[in-house]
Amino acid sequence: MTMAIDTPAGPPPERHPIGFTASGSEYFRIWIVNLLLIVVTLGLYLPWAKVRKLQYFHANTWVDGDALGFHGEPAKMLRGTLIAAAFLIVYSVGSHFSGWAALLAALAFVGLWPALFRASMRFRLANTSWRGLRFRFTGDTAGAYGALMPPLALALLPFAVAGLTVESGEGGRPAAPSPAATGLIGLCMLVFFVGLPFFLWKLRRYQHGHYAYGGLQTRLDADVGVVYGVFIKLIGLTLAVMVLAGLGVGLLIGIGAIGRQGPGMGVAMVATLMIFAIGGVLLFNILPKSYLQVRLQNLLWSTTGNEVLLFDSRLKLGPFLRLQLKNYLLIFLTLGLYWPFAVIGTRRAQLEAVTLETRTPLDELTRAAGEEDPSAAGDMAADLFGLDIGM
């Protein structure tokens, strides 16, 4: 992995591997008790459960002998949860009403989500500490809108606009969308998918470019071309997998045609279907997802840093893929009970692949940190919409 950050000549950097000491069985116990409390309180316990989980994960993430700390206050986060839930309900119900309401809901989403996202980043970072010092997120609102508004608008607005043209059909009976509306949707989707690596790169640059610890701020030096490279390879990989799967299906149909009259047909059919299901999940879900996760983590974290501090991520695809395959299988076989073990295993692989390199002894990284008052709304909003913050 190349390091595009300019490195002044001097002593070799100190390397500090990141350690993760959480255990699956302990997280299982925390998870079960949390879930019980969430169910019996009909969801109101959610922020307390979340703080407990984050505190456990942070307290087990070690850099140079010191663990991270999480300081979020559940009562504040409950308010954020309620705000975010209200927003989500209004949005999802609103988009089912008339075309105008759907357009309004989409506009509100596009208009508010970047601000919520930024608030969420600020909240998370401001409540994370290492060696007694809080992190900060220094990204501004304009940056959040610049990074998030174009993809959101491309993904949401065409459908809302097309919905309007559908509603204006004759006699209360909806007409099919006009060719112009269909064309608009098609064009926007095309721009969205072609631009996806660029939008992702912009978002990550906004995030990784505004992490701060004391007076130190990081920046992301990854090139947008490299992100496109990862996506192009992903498409190639998917195509290869499709050809392979097609060949496999053809072979099995051939065998099936020969053995059609056999008495054990039913059993063979079920077994074949099972193999298809597992193979399909592996090839079309786990493989591309793991590939993307591994390549993007290595690319983005290895180019994050500044003059005195630099991350280096070397997550290996093979072991990560095997881990994910094992996770999915065991989650399936245990009807979900393996889930906390899978989360811990994945997090360990991701974190322990990262090393922090510093040119100044870590002990000297002391500066005054400005106190900010983060809003709790964003953090929970990020969770509700399933947006990964990817720390």
Next chain:
Amino acid sequence: MSPVTDTLDARYFDGRSSRPRAARLYLADGQLHITPAATEPATFEALAVPIAQIRWPERTRHGGRLASLPGGASVQALDVPGWDDWCARTLPGRESPVVRAQQSWRGVALALVLLLAATAAVYQWGLPWIARGVTALVPQQVDTLIGAQALASLDESMLRPSALPADTQERIRRAFTRMVAGAHPEGAPPWNLQFRQGRDDKLGPNALALPGGTIVLTDALVQLLPGDEDAVLGVLGHEFGHVRLRHTMRQLVQASAVGFAVSIAFGDFGTLIGTAPVVLATLGYSRDAEREADEESVRLMRAAGISPRVMAGFFEAIERWRGDQARDGRNDSAIGLAFATHPATAERIAFFKAAAE
């Protein structure tokens, strides 16, 4: 109050720099006293913080210990087992039942049993109750709009106009109107009956209830039992049950609620894993809805003086039709779908026979 001599060595961070300072902790007068460790020249001024203002870490088997003090300062453990022992000695009874439960496998097993029971209760009663409430809040126009869109898209993809003679259509429509009026003299929700036929054989004898009150009846269903229109009325009664109870809307609400709950439990892992419980739960609710619709069908048939026993004959005819389809090698998804979303045919036959007693 514990003796002042019970001290703990830890590190103190003032919140303004990342420099750790060796500190000695002890409790006195309801306060945590943080003093510079005696062995070196004082690196900070001793301070005391009321215990109630401190956010203590929870005891876990793994991980560090960090107590947050007001104003961003913190105290961190040098030696985790030593920290836990000291807390147990000097702050007895402070540990929450939650921490005790999650640190014992017996507590976790109990929590798991209670969780399963609570989830089952929420699934059985809580969610349907909430879904009914939420559905009642959604204006009827929304159903109408969705239903109109659904019919338009069905007309484009799967359906074509009916070939039934106009007088047959009119006869069925009249009989059904009388039946609904008989069962609901106080007034019934609006409905409208549409005759259609499938574009191919796949749809077969079928009836659909769309949100907003549109009921679609296929020609094949009317022709399934020639001369026996009572069974057709029974089927229409079943679909009317879906309309009256706004099942489609309710299931939309229930499916979103289940999806939301699953995303909380299995938050940051693959979407694939999250879909299975949603699908299973939705199928379960769908079978419940079919049972409710069957009950409505019986109520309507009774009001019209039709014996629910005709439905037993109808289901047997449907089974025969399915058998013919399978023999002709046309057994495809249609049967699997009906199998999963509807209760077993034998159960439904038994239900209608019992209702006829």
